[in-house]
Amino acid sequence: MQYLEDLVVGSRQRFGSYAVTRDEVIAFASRYDPQPFHLSDEAAAQTHFGRLAASGWHTCAMAMAMVVENLKETGHAGLGSPGVDELRWLKPVYPGDTLHMENELLEVTPSRSRPDMGSFRMRSTVFNQHDEPVMRYISIALVKRRPA
Amino acid sequence: MQYLEDLVVGSRQRFGSYAVTRDEVIAFASRYDPQPFHLSDEAAAQTHFGRLAASGWHTCAMAMAMVVENLKETGHAGLGSPGVDELRWLKPVYPGDTLHMENELLEVTPSRSRPDMGSFRMRSTVFNQHDEPVMRYISIALVKRRPA
Numbered sequence: 001m002q003y004l005e006d007l008v009v010g011s012r013q014r015f016g017s018y019a020v021t022r023d024e025v026i027a028f029a030s031r032y033d034p035q036p037f038h039l040s041d042e043a044a045a046q047t048h049f050g051r052l053a054a055s056g057w058h059t060c061a062m063a064m065a066m067v068v069e070n071l072k073e074t075g076h077a078g079l080g081s082p083g084v085d086e087l088r089w090l091k092p093v094y095p096g097d098t099l100h101m102e103n104e105l106l107e108v109t110p111s112r113s114r115p116d117m118g119s120f121r122m123r124s125t126v127f128n129q130h131d132e133p134v135m136r137y138i139s140i141a142l143v144k145r146r147p148a
Numbered sequence: 149m150q151y152l153e154d155l156v157v158g159s160r161q162r163f164g165s166y167a168v169t170r171d172e173v174i175a176f177a178s179r180y181d182p183q184p185f186h187l188s189d190e191a192a193a194q195t196h197f198g199r200l201a202a203s204g205w206h207t208c209a210m211a212m213a214m215v216v217e218n219l220k221e222t223g224h225a226g227l228g229s230p231g232v233d234e235l236r237w238l239k240p241v242y243p244g245d246t247l248h249m250e251n252e253l254l255e256v257t258p259s260r261s262r263p264d265m266g267s268f269r270m271r272s273t274v275f276n277q278h279d280e281p282v283m284r285y286i287s288i289a290l291v292k293r294r295p296a
Contacts, residue, residue: 032209061180061205088231
């Protein structure tokens with residue numbers, strides 16, 4: 001179990017492998033982001049996407065799946081997240097892509113009001129199989145301090 | 149069709165109605181965010197959520213569903229989004245909640261390099277049925293200029 005005291009500013013970790021399928025891209029978009037370029041190659045061909053591309057929110061969801069899978073392995077005493085800053089969709093994500101991630105710990109801050117917890121800021125980057133960054137964001141997360 | 153020239157800084161719009169179901173919360177979380185508090189009341193009872201709560205990324209997806217539904221009605225010449233700033237999960241979203249949204253247009257900027265397009269920044273707030281804000285973010289979007 002990783003507590004606030006175990007987190008090292010500047011540390012980086014690469015992890016995850018997520019195969020993006022056509023069926024999943026269309027299923028997610030049909031329910032949550034039914035814009036034409038997320039539903040068919042024909043419609044996407046008329047845009048900068050060029051061909052069917054995943055919803056940006058779907059890429060967020062796939063990244064979260066990798067993060068949670070990774071937490072199961074390393075484990076940290078997480079207490080949820082108040083939010084995300086500077087989320088950027090840098091390149092389209094296409095069916096057939098395989099994604100992975102890198103996290104870089106930017107900042108660790110003990111809480112002033114709650115002696116049992118603190119927060120950290122982490123830059124997460126999602127890459128495709130060509131090692132091109134496709135999405136980047138800074139997440140804020142709450143974490144327990146090591147019990148005295 | 150709404151072009152850049154039709155967008156009025158400071159204008160606000162309320163729209164959407166999304167009924168959050170227990171089945172959908174669990175289905176989304178099982179696939180993309182299988183943390184215990186997004187999967188069962190029992191696990192959530194031990195956290196600040198109190199009971200089963202939707203993944204924050206699921207709330208993003210549900211908001212996008214309302215945005216796209218609303219775009220179908222008002223229509224704008226959208227060219228996609230480079231990203232989102234200051235995304236904050238303000239309160240838990242629970243099964244049984246019904247969500248709606250408010251958008252406020254913050255800024256409209258013609259492109260310096262592309263005379264046929266521009267961008268805008270918009271603050272989106274998602275509310276529950278008690279009119280409590282549960283999520284807020286600033287989206288950046290690209291839009292066509294009115295053809296000359």
